[in-house]
Amino acid sequence: MYDIKLIVFDWDGTLMDSEAHIVACMQAAIADLSLEARNDEQVKNIIGLGLHEAVAGLYPEADAILVRSIADAYRTHWLGSDHQSTLFPGVEETLQLLKQEGFRMAVATGKGRSGLDKVLRETGLSPMFDATRCSDETRSKPHPLMLEQIMQELRFSPAQTLMIGDTEYDMEMASNAGAHAVAVAYGVHACPRLQRHAPLTCLDQITELGDWLAELGSMNAANVHVRR
Numbered sequence: 001m002y003d004i005k006l007i008v009f010d011w012d013g014t015l016m017d018s019e020a021h022i023v024a025c026m027q028a029a030i031a032d033l034s035l036e037a038r039n040d041e042q043v044k045n046i047i048g049l050g051l052h053e054a055v056a057g058l059y060p061e062a063d064a065i066l067v068r069s070i071a072d073a074y075r076t077h078w079l080g081s082d083h084q085s086t087l088f089p090g091v092e093e094t095l096q097l098l099k100q101e102g103f104r105m106a107v108a109t110g111k112g113r114s115g116l117d118k119v120l121r122e123t124g125l126s127p128m129f130d131a132t133r134c135s136d137e138t139r140s141k142p143h144p145l146m147l148e149q150i151m152q153e154l155r156f157s158p159a160q161t162l163m164i165g166d167t168e169y170d171m172e173m174a175s176n177a178g179a180h181a182v183a184v185a186y187g188v189h190a191c192p193r194l195q196r197h198a199p200l201t202c203l204d205q206i207t208e209l210g211d212w213l214a215e216l217g218s219m220n221a222a223n224v225h226v227r228r
Contacts, residue, residue, distance in 0.1 A: 004213065007098060007103050008106045013047060013186075016085050016091075049110050049140050051071045094210060106131040106154065108141070109134055116132060120132075133149055147174065147177040158180075159178075159179075184202070184203050184205075
């Protein structure tokens with residue numbers, strides 16, 4: 001029996017379809033600094049980590065100064081771009097349903113604060129969330145501190161908390177914090193990779209979340225009406 005009260009979402013690859021834009025901005029930063037090339041798959045693999053941790057994953061031989069230079073170049077491209085990534089289908093409706101059902105919601109993301117604030121403004125989703133944590137404010141995933149801080153702020157236990165994400169870093173963070181985890185199959189990491197971390201389920205679409213919570217007994221099945 002589960003008693004889920006707090007649902008914490010990753011952002012990129014879970015709520016927003018931003019993979020292509022992240023890759024483009026990182027490739028632009030690499031080109032700016034004339035660094036040894038990294039292919040798109042290598043860049044995709046580090047999505048979900050904090051920016052400095054992601055850069056270090058791409059260039060493990062880089063010193064702190066170079067890591068900071070790459071991160072700064074990436075941030076310049078991201079914040080200076082007019083490109084607006086879109087939410088995955090059904091995200092707004094799903095969040096509205098969960099809010100109506102009384103769930104508390106939060107975001108735990110590898111984005112920096114300026115990047116998250118930008119997309120929250122663009123999407124108008126800020127009122128949906130009771131708390132947010134970014135990687136430049138705390139430890140990067142998969143360290144549990146980001147999730148632990150959210151649980152402490154909103155006064156929920158790990159047993160009452162569900163982390164939803166598209167990368168193994170999200171799954172590991174939830175496990176490290178003692179919280180439950182649900183994976184989504186449409187983001188950066190494929191389901192077989194995510195299932196190695198034993199999520200409760202792996203959703204093909206975010207709109208399946210309401211049905212799954214109803215089956216779990218955590219919400220009223222009669223109120224699940226999100227169109228797929």
